[in-house]
Amino acid sequence: MATWPARWAWLPFTCVLITLAVARWPHGGSVPAGARTGNEMAVDADPSDPDIDASAVRFVGDPFDVSTNITAAGTPYMGYRMSIEFDDSILSFVPVGSFYIVYTELGLMRLNAPALVQDCDGDTDPDVFGSSARISGTTTATGQANIVRFECVGPGTSDLHLITLDDCPTYGSTTAAPGPVWLPTALVDAAIICQEAPPTQTPLPGVGGIAELPPLVAATAEEASTPPEGSGWSAGDVAALGGGLTAAVFVAILGAWYARRQRLR
Ligand SMILES: [Ca+2]
Numbered sequence: 001m002a003t004w005p006a007r008w009a010w011l012p013f014t015c016v017l018i019t020l021a022v023a024r025w026p027h028g029g030s031v032p033a034g035a036r037t038g039n040e041m042a043v044d045a046d047p048s049d050p051d052i053d054a055s056a057v058r059f060v061g062d063p064f065d066v067s068t069n070i071t072a073a074g075t076p077y078m079g080y081r082m083s084i085e086f087d088d089s090i091l092s093f094v095p096v097g098s099f100y101i102v103y104t105e106l107g108l109m110r111l112n113a114p115a116l117v118q119d120c121d122g123d124t125d126p127d128v129f130g131s132s133a134r135i136s137g138t139t140t141a142t143g144q145a146n147i148v149r150f151e152c153v154g155p156g157t158s159d160l161h162l163i164t165l166d167d168c169p170t171y172g173s174t175t176a177a178p179g180p181v182w183l184p185t186a187l188v189d190a191a192i193i194c195q196e197a198p199p200t201q202t203p204l205p206g207v208g209g210i211a212e213l214p215p216l217v218a219a220t221a222e223e224a225s226t227p228p229e230g231s232g233w234s235a236g237d238v239a240a241l242g243g244g245l246t247a248a249v250f251v252a253i254l255g256a257w258y259a260r261r262q263r264l265r
Pocket residue numbers: 044045046047048049050051052053
C-alpha cells in the first residue's frame with residue numbers, strides 16, 4: 001500500500017482552508033445592489049433624518065440645510081467632489097464656518113476645500129462646489145458627507161442638481177480613487193419648494209386683570225353679547241365692569257376732594 005509522502009502532509013489542511021474561503025466569498029444575491037453597481041452620491045433635501053428626501057418645503061426668509069450623501073460605495077474611494085446647481089431666483093447660498101459648508105469627515109475624509117460658488121457648466125445658474133479626501137488610503141463609508149445651507153428668497157421650486165463630469169470636467173460631481181482616478185458615480189438630485197411664510201399671529205391685548213379678550217372682530221352682535229361657555233362673563237360684562245370701576249374711582253376722588261374743600265372753609 002502506497003503511503004502519503006510526509007512532505008505533502010500540509011496539502012489536505014490547505015484544501016480545507018481554500019474551500020472555506022470560497023464558501024465565504026460573496027455571491028450573487030448576498031451582495032447589496034449598491035455594492036455591485038458602484039458608487040452613488042445623492043442630495044438629501046432634509047438632513048434631519050438619514051433617509052434621502054427627494055424634496056422639502058421651506059419658507060421664504062428661513063435658512064435651511066441640505067446634505068450631500070455618499071449612498072453607495074461598491075468601489076472604495078479616497079475622496080469626492082460635488083457641484084450643486086440651484087436657481088438663484090428662488091434660493092441663495094448661505095456660507096457657514098471657515099469652509100462655507102460643513103464637512104462631516106465621513107470615512108476620515110479631512111482634506112477639505114472651501115466652498116466655491118461659480119457656474120462650472122456655463123448655463124448661468126450658480127453651482128456650489130466642494131470637495132474632500134482622505135490623507136491616504138480608501139474607504140467604503142456611506143452617509144452624510146457635507147451640509148450645505150441655503151435660504152429661500154422667493155416662492156417657487158428649485159432643483160438641487162448635481163453637475164455631472166460630462167457637463168463640467170473640472171468640477172463635476174464624482175467619487176475618486178487615489179491618483180485621482182474618477183470612479184463611475186451615479187448622481188441623485190433633490191428639489192426645494194419655497195413658499196411665502198404664513199402671516200404672524202398677533203395676540204390681542206389683555207384688559208385689566210383679564211388675560212385676553214375673546215375674538216370679537218368677526219363676531220356678530222349676538223355672539224359678542226353671549227357669555228363664553230362656563231366663564232359667566234361676556235366681553236360686554238368685562239367692558240362694563242372696567243368702565244364702572246373707573247367711574248366709581250373718579251366719583252370717590254371727586255367726593256373726597258369736595259369734602260376736604262368744605263372742611264377748609
Ligand atoms: Ca433625509
